[in-house]
Amino acid sequence: MQAQATSAAVCPECGTRLEEGFSRALGRCMICLLRVGFDGAEEPDETLSAPVTDRLGIYRIERRDDGSLWELGRGAMGVTYRAIDTSLKRPVALKLIDSEWAKRGAEARERFMREARTAASLRHPNIATVYHFGIREEDGQCFCAMELVEGETLEMRVRRTGPLDALTTIDIALQISSALAAAEKQGLVHRDLKPANLMLVAAAPDANDSSPGKAEKAETVVKVIDFGVAKALVEKPDAMGLTHGGFVGTPAFASPEQFTDARVDVRSDIYSLGATLWYLLTGHRPFDGATIEQIRASQHSQTLPIEQLKAARVPSKLVAMLVSMLALAPAARPGIRQLKTQLQECSSQILDRWKIVKRFALAAALVSLAIVAVVLLFPQKRNQPLYGAANTSSIPPKNIAVLPFRNLSEDKENAFFADGIQDDLLTSLARIKDLKVVSRGSVASYRDLSGGRLRALAQELGVGAVLEGSVRRTANRVLVNVQLTDATTERQIWSDRYDRTLKDSIALQSELAAEIATALAAKLSPEEKAEVEAKLTNNPDAYVVYLRGREFQMRPEVSRDNFVAAEQCYRH
Incomplete structure (x- = not known):
């Protein structure tokens, strides 16, 4: 009897652990039972007919036109593919965890599923939903099915268009902070927050919004992906995240405590967010190096390349906030609530300066129109x-x-x-x-x-x-x-x-x-x-930017480039 109970403890379709009761008695998890109920007599099971390498439980990896597996991305923790949930007929992002991880034994896999359940319970508009964690019975391959987010990563955006302006970066940071606050309430830490794990989603514009630039506004929804995966992969609770000789996460964006055996909490994610915002504003990482040792040495030197922020004309208040987020000691970094307050203050400062500049521009435009009117009326x-x-x-x-x-x-x-x-x-x-x-x-x-x-x-x-x-x-x-x-x-x-x-x-x-x-x-x-x-005004930076914008506006040659340059100055 003992042997039979053990063999039925995992769903043969998707590898989900079967709890005592109805599911264990029937030998399948509820999701797979529902799949059979909905699909059994109507359509053949596409999953069963697909090659073993293409399917994990109810998920079938899609292929491109050339026959190759549809890969979405890869990192230290594994490879992510575009796949189909054959039960609900919906596309998903399917992450296959590094196969070496499966060799760590039953205890590690059990902890993987425990952490996975916590991550799957997290629901937030700025977090890609985790649908399912599972283990393929044949080879112990662990996988994670997540919401498929259509868009581009922030890393891709910066590479495509260059660094972002301060106001856009602050808006992105506020959305990520909201996601981290929701995760903190459930005791979750991302551990691998970086531009490549942050997606810009093309959301539908507000039908009631008639303001200029609403198309751009609709593109600033941010989704955090891979939440909970890194935590599920550490060797043991509260471990530093180094697994089978590798680093779970991305060293260039990881907090100093992730390189040690120190306990990791939300302040680690705040550090990673600070490094991410730095990259968005400058196109550079604050701490770089060819090896983990070089990156750690750079972190501990506590010498930030502030000149990168100055060259990008980042407002001083935002610079000070980034420096505090990248503090070596976790206790010196702002908490989530404090961070959100600081971000709002930075945004207000920029908007106030923008309003002053716009008032200057309006006054200059009115004077110019008056002069033109006088010349036309009295030649x-x-x-x-x-x-x-x-x-x-x-x-x-x-x-x-x-x-x-x-x-x-x-x-x-x-x-x-x-x-x-x-x-x-x-x-x-x-x-x-x-x-x-x-x-x-x-x-x-x-x-x-x-x-x-x-x-x-x-x-x-x-x-x-x-x-x-x-x-x-x-x-x-x-x-x-x-x-x-x-x-x-x-x-x-x-x-x-x-x-x-x-x-x-x-x-x-x-x-x-x-x-x-x-x-x-x-x-x-x-x-x-x-x-x-x-x-x-009392703000010399605003005054200089305003003068530069007006110079573009008043140039004798009328061109789109001049108007665009003037607008960028007025929006700075």
Whole structure:
């Protein structure tokens, strides 16, 4: 009797352990019994007619057009194939665990099934569902049937399109954090979290969402795959994950404690998530090496290549969060709740900066439209003074032209910064009703006033005063020189030199506007004074990105590339 009970303890179809009771008495698990009930008399069993290498229990591995097995991917734990559940007629992802693992004996296989049941009970929208774990009776081959996730891995996405922007990365991190929180409640640790185990799924867009870019929004659903498989494969409970001379997991994304006999909990997955986010933002791993020993040495050096994040222009708050996630000691890393809070704060900071930039862009666009309207409504002849003055002697001195600022920076790419200061100054001066300010477009061609061109400019534009300036930007400092000249007498009215930090230079346009108004004896109402002195933003990074975006927007050549570049800056 004892021998008979033992032989009936495993379902002969799929290898599932049979518990005491109805299933053991009938000699099959409930899934296989249902399969027989539904399919028995109606269709032949495709599983039984398939070659042994193609089937595991009720699952049949599909083949490609060339006859090869339909492989989806492979890693340290085994190979994953596309397969068919012949009972429910649905596609699945079938992972065949490394055959060497089957040699570890009955105790290891029993623990595999115990861990598998826990993983299979996990249900979350950001986790690929585990349907079934089993062991093929003929050869002890362990397998795992999971939800087939159609899409591409994050590793594939980065290789295809390059690193992701900060906002997209944060959205992905929030979804993964939600999945880890659900797993933590059931005591589950992934142990092999990495870009190749994270799928981007093409979900259906919200029918009620009419906002721009909703097609992109529909593509940002993330699914974590292989949950519970690594835990099921360790040698013994709480072991370090090294099996039959190999490493269960991916060393470049594994936490330091996975290389030791220390207990592994959700903080290990948080470390792996930090390494994954680093890869998404930069295209590089934070710790790399040709061997496990080299990777461990890199981890313990605690020297992170922060320059990679800076080169990718990752916001400082997000950089600080990644550093904490990759702390050597688990206790120094944020918990799941704290991590989700930090991610929300990083997202809010970026969105707030984006709103400021968009407000700047809208204001610039409105000013540009107003200028175009004036030009169209009141067309000028080239040699006619802009404000109708017959000659320079009769032009009011409060009619002013602000010429393009010269870029004296060593980096000629900083021309956008010089143009941006001129634009902001024009916007501030335009708020003063006692001044008449010539538009940016009207003065765009007047960068050089040598050879007595000042009076000619005054005659053509109808101005009594001209402001010239230069900008030199070096690292975190900005040097601005300005000179206000009487266009009639060519006498200098006022000049000054400003040496500011990048952050302080944000308010420079307000200071310049106030000084020019004073020099020209222009009257400011309290409301105008408040508007002129209003600070655009406290964020120097947002200001620089905004200026760069506006430079693309204001380029004379109209092209899709320029508009796309401007939009990317405004969205940064």
